[in-house]
Amino acid sequence: MHELALVQGLLESVLEQAKKHQIKKIERVKIVVGDMTSAMPESLQFAFEVLRRDTPAGEAVLEIERRPVKLTCQECHFVFRPEGLKYSCPQCVSGRTSIVEGRELFVEYFEGE
Amino acid sequence: MKVFMARDLLQTNAGMAQRNRGVFSRHNILAINLISSPGAGKTTLLEKMLDALAGEMNIAVIEGDIYTSRDAQRLEDKGVEVIQINTAGACHLDAGMIAGVLKEMPLEKLDMIVIENVGNLVCPAEFDLGEDFKISVLSVSEGSDKPAKYPLIFRQSRACIINKIDLIPYTDFQLEQVIDEIKDINGNLEIFPVSATKGDGMGAWISWIRDMQKGKSRSAGE
Ligand SMILES: Nc1nc2c(ncn2[C@@H]2O[C@H](COP(=O)(O)OP(=O)(O)OP(=O)(O)O)[C@@H](O)[C@H]2O)c(=O)[nH]1
Ligand SMILES: [Mg+2]
Numbered sequence: 533m534h535e536l537a538l539v540q541g542l543l544e545s546v547l548e549q550a551k552k553h554q555i556k557k558i559e560r561v562k563i564v565v566g567d568m569t570s571a572m573p574e575s576l577q578f579a580f581e582v583l584r585r586d587t588p589a590g591e592a593v594l595e596i597e598r599r600p601v602k603l604t605c606q607e608c609h610f611v612f613r614p615e616g617l618k619y620s621c622p623q624c625v626s627g628r629t630s631i632v633e634g635r636e637l638f639v640e641y642f643e644g645e
Numbered sequence: 646m647k648v649f650m651a652r653d654l655l656q657t658n659a660g661m662a663q664r665n666r667g668v669f670s671r672h673n674i675l676a677i678n679l680i681s682s683p684g685a686g687k688t689t690l691l692e693k694m695l696d697a698l699a700g701e702m703n704i705a706v707i708e709g710d711i712y713t714s715r716d717a718q719r720l721e722d723k724g725v726e727v728i729q730i731n732t733a734g735a736c737h738l739d740a741g742m743i744a745g746v747l748k749e750m751p752l753e754k755l756d757m758i759v760i761e762n763v764g765n766l767v768c769p770a771e772f773d774l775g776e777d778f779k780i781s782v783l784s785v786s787e788g789s790d791k792p793a794k795y796p797l798i799f800r801q802s803r804a805c806i807i808n809k810i811d812l813i814p815y816t817d818f819q820l821e822q823v824i825d826e827i828k829d830i831n832g833n834l835e836i837f838p839v840s841a842t843k844g845d846g847m848g849a850w851i852s853w854i855r856d857m858q859k860g861k862s863r864s865a866g867e
């Protein structure tokens with residue numbers, strides 16, 4: 533249930549930015565959530581609906597873009613999307629890989645007037 | 646109007662974690678973050694670690710618990726500093742909570758800080774506390790499917806302890822298969838099958854963590 537805390541932080545920074553740009557009504561907030569994060573889209577949506585009340589984002593839509601996991605091999609530098617939970621390199625079989633995509637958890641933009 | 650932000654949702658925590666990391670480094674303290682489902686055996690492992698190591702180094706424990714201080718009480722008679730953080734409902738510790746208690750600790754004297762996170766395999770994986778590394782604890786009684794269900798924590802850990810191996814004969818737990826699965830998720834992970842209560846495998850784990858502590862204090866002198 534840490535989604536509540538995440539969305540709280542998200543709203544605070546969006547509202548602060550909106551104020552700076554003299555935006556009175558926020559219509560859309562777009563966030564990017566990697567598959568390799570523990571944030572559940574449904575919980576984020578739910579938290580957003582609860583927390584946006586009585587703010588300039590009161591009627592805003594939360595758009596969530598998922599990013600699938602992409603890895604790179606530390607040995608042969610092959611870049612690949614893992615199948616299931618096989619995160620080892622399909623080319624050289626090395627288990628030493630790092631995550632290139634899939635750990636995202638950020639606000640990309642918001643829209644309003 | 647469209648306003649681009651590119652703001653990380655964990656940005657505040659990340660900044661705080663970086664500050665904690667600096668504090669640990671300056672004081673040559675190895676900090677580890679123990680993460681598991683409820684009841685996998687974190688406190689029992691800690692008790693045994695303290696029995697084995699408290700005579701040779703100064704260890705302090707930070708106990709994260711949603712409401713109680715039972716685990717802290719269990720560790721208190723081991724003669725080490727134990728600090729309790731009640732998260733008041735939150736499912737994980739965050740870097741700010743750790744920063745808050747570091748101020749109260751005798752950092753000059755310490756060699757290692759062990760943080761027992763709230764029993765939960767999901768949320769604690771996401772929150773960097775500034776630790777040197779995370780240790781995930783998986784127990785035989787939870788069944789074989791935890792790595793597949795919660796890959797993130799195994800990906801984020803440096804070592805994984807598979808606890809309660811004394812129970813294997815009474816379950817359908819497939820040790821070799823689980824180890825292979827964990828290695829698929831993270832080929833860099835050190836894996837320690839142990840029984841915290843019976844003692845099997847504990848020697849290897851204790852000597853590994855002792856070496857990690859020595860490594861940290863050596864690198865600090867450079
Ligand atoms: N059979 C067996 N039981 C164990 C072992 N290690 C711990 N236990 C038991 O498992 C139960 C839970 O152990 P704890 O150490 O309290 O687990 P924990 O992870 O600290 O639990 P929370 O802090 O509540 O999340 C206790 O009854 C322990 O005695 C083991 O190696 N084998
Ligand atoms: Mg405990």
Ligand SMILES: [Zn+2]
Pocket residue numbers: 605606607608609610621622623624625626
């Ligand atoms: Zn490779």
